[in-house]
Amino acid sequence: MSFCFPINQLRSFSPLNVSFCRKSPACSTLWVCSLQFSKVDWDETPPGELIDDWIVLAQNLFALNSFQIPRRVVYARSLTRLYLHGYSDASEKAVGACIYIRSVDEDGNHSSHLLCAKSKTAPIGKGRSTIPRLELNAAVILARLISNVTAALAKQFHEIRAYGDSQVALAWISGGASRWKTYVGNRVAEIATLLPSINWYHVGTHDNPADIISRGALPVNLKTNALWWHGPNWQHSSPHRDLNDAQRQQVDRERKSVAVGLMVAYQNYFLNEMLTRYYPNKQMLLRVTARLLRFDSRGPERLTSAELDKALLIYVSHTQKSHFSNDINRSKEGKIVSSGSSIRLLDPYLNADGLLRVGGRIRQSELNYDTKHQLLLPRRSIFTCLILYDAQQLSLRTANFASNFSSTFLDTVWDKCGS
Incomplete structure (x- = not known):
C-alpha cells in the first residue's frame, strides 16, 4: 500500500505574512511533528490515526482560498489611545505568541484586531521540556515579537501588556533572573531586557487566543473564531495570583542553590x-x-x-x-x-x-x-x-x-x- 502526501497543499502565501503555517495555528506543522514523533521511516505507512488526520487536514486546506484578512488594524476615526496586547501559550506540540492592536476613539469606542503571530514546534525526543519551561519559551517568543513590532511601527502606545496562562512561568519572570538556574535564568534575563516584569499579566486559558496556536485549529473553524481575530472581550486582569502547592514546587525546582556563608564576629x-x-x-x-x-x-x-x-x-x-x-x-x-x-x-x-x-x-x-x-x-x-x-x-x-x-x-x- 502506498500513501502520497500532497505537500504542495501545505504552502500558502500572504503579503502580510499571514499564512496558515505562520500566523494561523499550524495544524499541518503539528501533524508533521506527530509524524516525526511516531518514528516512521520514509518507506513505511504512517499509523491509521495520522492518515485520518491528514485526510481531514488536506480537505480543509482548500478553505484558505476564502480567507480575506484586512490590512487595516486601526479603525478609530479620531484616535485617542493605542494599546498593544500580546499573548503566549505552549503545549507539548507547539509554542507560540500573537499580538493585537487595540484602539480607542474620542467616544470611547474600541476595536481590537490581530496584528501578527508566530509559532514554533516544541522539541521532541530527548530534547523535550516540561510544560512550564515551554510556557517560558513562549514568553520569550512573545517578548521578541513585541520588541520587533514596537521598533517597526514606531508608534507611541498608551500601554503594552503581555499575557500568559502559566502562573509558574509568570512567577519565574517576576522573580528576576539571578535566583533561577541557568535554563530559566537566561530566558528570564532576555525577557526582562525586552519587556519588564511589570508588564506581564495572567490570563485564563479559555481567554487566551495563543492557546489556539499551541493546540492547532482547522481553517474552517478558524475563519469564524472571534477570539483569534479580535482577542478576548475583557480588558482587565490581575498581574499576580497565589500559587498552589504543586505550582510552588515547580517554581522552586528551578531555584538556584545559594551557599550562604555566615561569619560571626566575636565580641565580649x-x-x-x-x-x-x-x-x-x-x-x-x-x-x-x-x-x-x-x-x-x-x-x-x-x-x-x-x-x-x-x-x-x-x-x-x-x-x-x-x-x-x-x-x-x-x-x-x-x-x-x-x-x-x-x-x-x-x-x-x-x-x-x-x-x-x-x-x-x-x-x-x-x-x-x-x-x-x-x-x-x-x-x-x-x-x-x-x-x-x-x-x-x-x-x-x-x-x-x-x-x-x-x-x-x-x-x-x-x-x-x-x-
Missing part, C-alpha cells in the same frame, strides 16, 4: 571594658576577674595562684578570639591555618583548652611544655600591651633587666602578628 564587651578600666594594672585586673569567677562559690579569703592563672587564660582566650578567630575555626575543623594568615609560619595548633600555641619542630626539644609551645598573642592589642608593660615594670625592679624580662614573659607567651 564586658572583658573589653575590664581591660580598659584596669589598664595598665595587670594584677588588679586579674584579681578582680578572679573574684568575679569565685562569686557563686565559696573559697579561701586569699586568691590562689590557680585562680589567677585561670583569669589570665580567660583574657588570653578573649584576645585570641578577637584577632585569630578564622585560624581558631579552621583548627577546630582539623584544617591548617590559611596561607594568608599572619601566624602561618609558627605552625600553630589548638590545645585542649582551646588556646592557640606555637607548634613546629620545637616540640621535639626537651624544654618544658609552656616554653616549647608558647601562647600566641597579637602584637597590637590592649592585653598584649598590658602584659608587656607589667613585665617591664617587674624587670625594672631587678638588677638584670634582660634576663628577668625573658624569664617572666617570653618563656610562656609569643608576641607575634605578621612579623
Whole structure:
C-alpha cells in the first residue's frame, strides 16, 4: 500500500505574512511533528490515526482560498489611545505568541484586531521540556515579537501588556533572573531586557487566543473564531495570583542553590571594658576577674595562684578570639591555618583548652611544655600591651633587666602578628 502526501497543499502565501503555517495555528506543522514523533521511516505507512488526520487536514486546506484578512488594524476615526496586547501559550506540540492592536476613539469606542503571530514546534525526543519551561519559551517568543513590532511601527502606545496562562512561568519572570538556574535564568534575563516584569499579566486559558496556536485549529473553524481575530472581550486582569502547592514546587525546582556563608564576629564587651578600666594594672585586673569567677562559690579569703592563672587564660582566650578567630575555626575543623594568615609560619595548633600555641619542630626539644609551645598573642592589642608593660615594670625592679624580662614573659607567651 502506498500513501502520497500532497505537500504542495501545505504552502500558502500572504503579503502580510499571514499564512496558515505562520500566523494561523499550524495544524499541518503539528501533524508533521506527530509524524516525526511516531518514528516512521520514509518507506513505511504512517499509523491509521495520522492518515485520518491528514485526510481531514488536506480537505480543509482548500478553505484558505476564502480567507480575506484586512490590512487595516486601526479603525478609530479620531484616535485617542493605542494599546498593544500580546499573548503566549505552549503545549507539548507547539509554542507560540500573537499580538493585537487595540484602539480607542474620542467616544470611547474600541476595536481590537490581530496584528501578527508566530509559532514554533516544541522539541521532541530527548530534547523535550516540561510544560512550564515551554510556557517560558513562549514568553520569550512573545517578548521578541513585541520588541520587533514596537521598533517597526514606531508608534507611541498608551500601554503594552503581555499575557500568559502559566502562573509558574509568570512567577519565574517576576522573580528576576539571578535566583533561577541557568535554563530559566537566561530566558528570564532576555525577557526582562525586552519587556519588564511589570508588564506581564495572567490570563485564563479559555481567554487566551495563543492557546489556539499551541493546540492547532482547522481553517474552517478558524475563519469564524472571534477570539483569534479580535482577542478576548475583557480588558482587565490581575498581574499576580497565589500559587498552589504543586505550582510552588515547580517554581522552586528551578531555584538556584545559594551557599550562604555566615561569619560571626566575636565580641565580649564586658572583658573589653575590664581591660580598659584596669589598664595598665595587670594584677588588679586579674584579681578582680578572679573574684568575679569565685562569686557563686565559696573559697579561701586569699586568691590562689590557680585562680589567677585561670583569669589570665580567660583574657588570653578573649584576645585570641578577637584577632585569630578564622585560624581558631579552621583548627577546630582539623584544617591548617590559611596561607594568608599572619601566624602561618609558627605552625600553630589548638590545645585542649582551646588556646592557640606555637607548634613546629620545637616540640621535639626537651624544654618544658609552656616554653616549647608558647601562647600566641597579637602584637597590637590592649592585653598584649598590658602584659608587656607589667613585665617591664617587674624587670625594672631587678638588677638584670634582660634576663628577668625573658624569664617572666617570653618563656610562656609569643608576641607575634605578621612579623
